[in-house]
Amino acid sequence: MTVQDHSGFRERPQEGMSTRAKAGLVLMGFLVIAGALLFTEHRAHVLGLLVWLPLLACPLMHVFMHGGHGHNHGGSKSNDQRSM
Numbered sequence: 001m002t003v004q005d006h007s008g009f010r011e012r013p014q015e016g017m018s019t020r021a022k023a024g025l026v027l028m029g030f031l032v033i034a035g036a037l038l039f040t041e042h043r044a045h046v047l048g049l050l051v052w053l054p055l056l057a058c059p060l061m062h063v064f065m066h067g068g069h070g071h072n073h074g075g076s077k078s079n080d081q082r083s084m
Contacts, residue, residue, distance in 0.1 A: 017025075039046060
Protein backbone atom coordinates (compact mmCIF):
# COMPACT_ATOMS: atom_id res chain seq x y z
CA MET A 1 0.00 0.00 0.00
CA THR A 2 1.44 3.36 -1.00
CA VAL A 3 1.22 6.62 0.85
CA GLN A 4 -0.95 8.14 -1.85
CA ASP A 5 -3.79 5.65 -1.88
CA HIS A 6 -6.79 7.15 -3.61
CA SER A 7 -9.10 4.19 -3.43
CA GLY A 8 -12.13 6.42 -2.77
CA PHE A 9 -11.40 8.64 -5.75
CA ARG A 10 -12.65 7.48 -9.13
CA GLU A 11 -12.19 9.44 -12.33
CA ARG A 12 -15.20 9.87 -14.53
CA PRO A 13 -14.53 8.75 -18.07
CA GLN A 14 -14.74 11.44 -20.73
CA GLU A 15 -18.08 11.36 -22.47
CA GLY A 16 -18.50 13.00 -25.85
CA MET A 17 -16.60 16.00 -27.12
CA SER A 18 -14.79 18.51 -24.97
CA THR A 19 -16.05 22.05 -24.64
CA ARG A 20 -13.06 23.35 -26.58
CA ALA A 21 -13.80 21.02 -29.51
CA LYS A 22 -17.44 22.10 -29.55
CA ALA A 23 -16.41 25.76 -29.51
CA GLY A 24 -14.06 25.09 -32.45
CA LEU A 25 -16.86 23.50 -34.46
CA VAL A 26 -19.18 26.42 -33.72
CA LEU A 27 -16.46 28.88 -34.76
CA MET A 28 -15.82 26.98 -38.00
CA GLY A 29 -19.53 26.95 -38.80
CA PHE A 30 -19.79 30.67 -38.11
CA LEU A 31 -16.80 31.43 -40.34
CA VAL A 32 -18.20 29.34 -43.21
CA ILE A 33 -21.60 31.06 -43.00
CA ALA A 34 -20.01 34.52 -42.68
CA GLY A 35 -17.72 33.85 -45.65
CA ALA A 36 -20.61 32.64 -47.80
CA LEU A 37 -22.70 35.70 -46.94
CA LEU A 38 -19.81 38.07 -47.54
CA PHE A 39 -19.10 36.48 -50.91
CA THR A 40 -22.73 36.61 -52.07
CA GLU A 41 -23.21 40.22 -50.94
CA HIS A 42 -19.88 41.49 -52.26
CA ARG A 43 -19.44 39.27 -55.32
CA ALA A 44 -18.85 42.19 -57.69
CA HIS A 45 -16.06 43.56 -55.52
CA VAL A 46 -14.39 40.16 -55.04
CA LEU A 47 -14.53 39.23 -58.72
CA GLY A 48 -13.28 42.69 -59.66
CA LEU A 49 -10.23 42.20 -57.45
CA LEU A 50 -9.42 38.84 -59.05
CA VAL A 51 -8.28 40.73 -62.15
CA TRP A 52 -5.37 42.16 -60.14
CA LEU A 53 -4.32 38.81 -58.64
CA PRO A 54 -1.74 37.91 -61.35
CA LEU A 55 -0.17 41.35 -61.02
CA LEU A 56 0.10 40.90 -57.25
CA ALA A 57 1.42 37.35 -57.65
CA CYS A 58 4.53 38.49 -59.56
CA PRO A 59 6.24 40.45 -56.76
CA LEU A 60 5.10 37.97 -54.13
CA MET A 61 6.58 35.05 -56.06
CA HIS A 62 9.80 37.00 -56.56
CA VAL A 63 10.12 37.72 -52.84
CA PHE A 64 9.14 34.32 -51.48
CA MET A 65 10.22 31.88 -54.20
CA HIS A 66 13.34 33.39 -55.72
CA GLY A 67 15.77 31.95 -53.17
CA GLY A 68 17.79 35.09 -52.62
CA HIS A 69 20.62 36.63 -54.58
CA GLY A 70 24.27 35.65 -54.26
CA HIS A 71 23.95 32.88 -51.69
CA ASN A 72 25.19 30.02 -53.93
CA HIS A 73 22.45 27.61 -52.86
CA GLY A 74 23.40 25.16 -55.58
CA GLY A 75 26.81 24.46 -54.10
CA SER A 76 28.54 25.46 -57.32
CA LYS A 77 31.93 27.15 -57.33
CA SER A 78 32.12 30.93 -57.51
CA ASN A 79 33.42 32.75 -60.61
CA ASP A 80 36.90 33.19 -59.05
CA GLN A 81 37.34 29.47 -58.45
CA ARG A 82 36.19 28.47 -61.95
CA SER A 83 38.86 30.53 -63.70
CA MET A 84 41.75 28.74 -61.96
